[in-house]
Every structure is written in C-alpha cells, then in structure tokens.
Amino acid sequence: MVQFYRAVIESVLTSSLTPTQKPGYKESSGQQSGSSAAPCPPIMDLHSSTTINRAVKIADDPSHPANSLFNLLHSGQRYRAIMSKTSRHLHSFSPQAISLLNNS
Known part of the structure; x- marks a missing residue:
C-alpha cells in the first residue's frame, strides 16, 4: 500500500502542486488513510x-x-x-524553485 502511494499518488500530487496552501493547511483524508506502519509526510514538505x-x-x-x-x-x-510580470509566471516552477533554494 505504501509503495503504491509513493509510486502513483505522491508523484501526481508533487508534480502538479503549487505552494499556495497556508502553513496550517490540513491535508485531505485521502492522504492520511495510508498504512499505519509508515506515516506519509505532509504535502507541502513533499513539494x-x-x-x-x-x-x-x-x-x-x-x-x-x-x-x-x-x-x-x-x-x-x-x-x-x-x-515576473504575471502571477502565472511567478507561481511556475522556476521562480518557486529559486525562492525555495534561496530560503533553504
């Protein structure tokens, strides 16, 4: 079950996720319903x-x-x-990645 989650669900979530959720954002119950042996990391940490x-x-x-x-x-x-002049470009991969690299 954990292997399926990591291979299918996690890859879809991380490839299309933009960091617009607030830090206190609670993930959906679909993510939390994985195996109890290996807890899933929060979506924002994955992103x-x-x-x-x-x-x-x-x-x-x-x-x-x-x-x-x-x-x-x-x-x-x-x-x-x-x-970037537009918010669409500002929320794309490159500006977000540079921001994360500079803040880490």
Whole structure:
C-alpha cells in the first residue's frame, strides 16, 4: 500500500502542486488513510523537497534547457531571482524553485 502511494499518488500530487496552501493547511483524508506502519509526510514538505531536488539537478546539469535560469549571484550562495510580470509566471516552477533554494 505504501509503495503504491509513493509510486502513483505522491508523484501526481508533487508534480502538479503549487505552494499556495497556508502553513496550517490540513491535508485531505485521502492522504492520511495510508498504512499505519509508515506515516506519509505532509504535502507541502513533499513539494518543497521535490522542488529543491529537481532544481539542484537542473542547476548542476549544463546541458539542461532551464540551466540558464539558475544563475548564482556573485556571493555564490544565492540564486538570481527571476523577474515576473504575471502571477502565472511567478507561481511556475522556476521562480518557486529559486525562492525555495534561496530560503533553504
């Protein structure tokens, strides 16, 4: 049951989730009904860790098409924020990933 959850449900949730829920957001009962042996992590933690992992892989791979979006500043510790004029772009993967990388 846990393996099915991680393979199917968790992958769908993390690929299409945007971080718009508030920190006190309570997950749906569908996520909490998994096996009692292995508790499922909260959705926002899954989203953050998955986004950071994907962003690090993109930033480390110079052949990736989105590699040019992940530019380090002169300090070498933070990434350059992407300017966006619309909220649709602001809530897309790259600006959200850069924000998470800079805040972690």
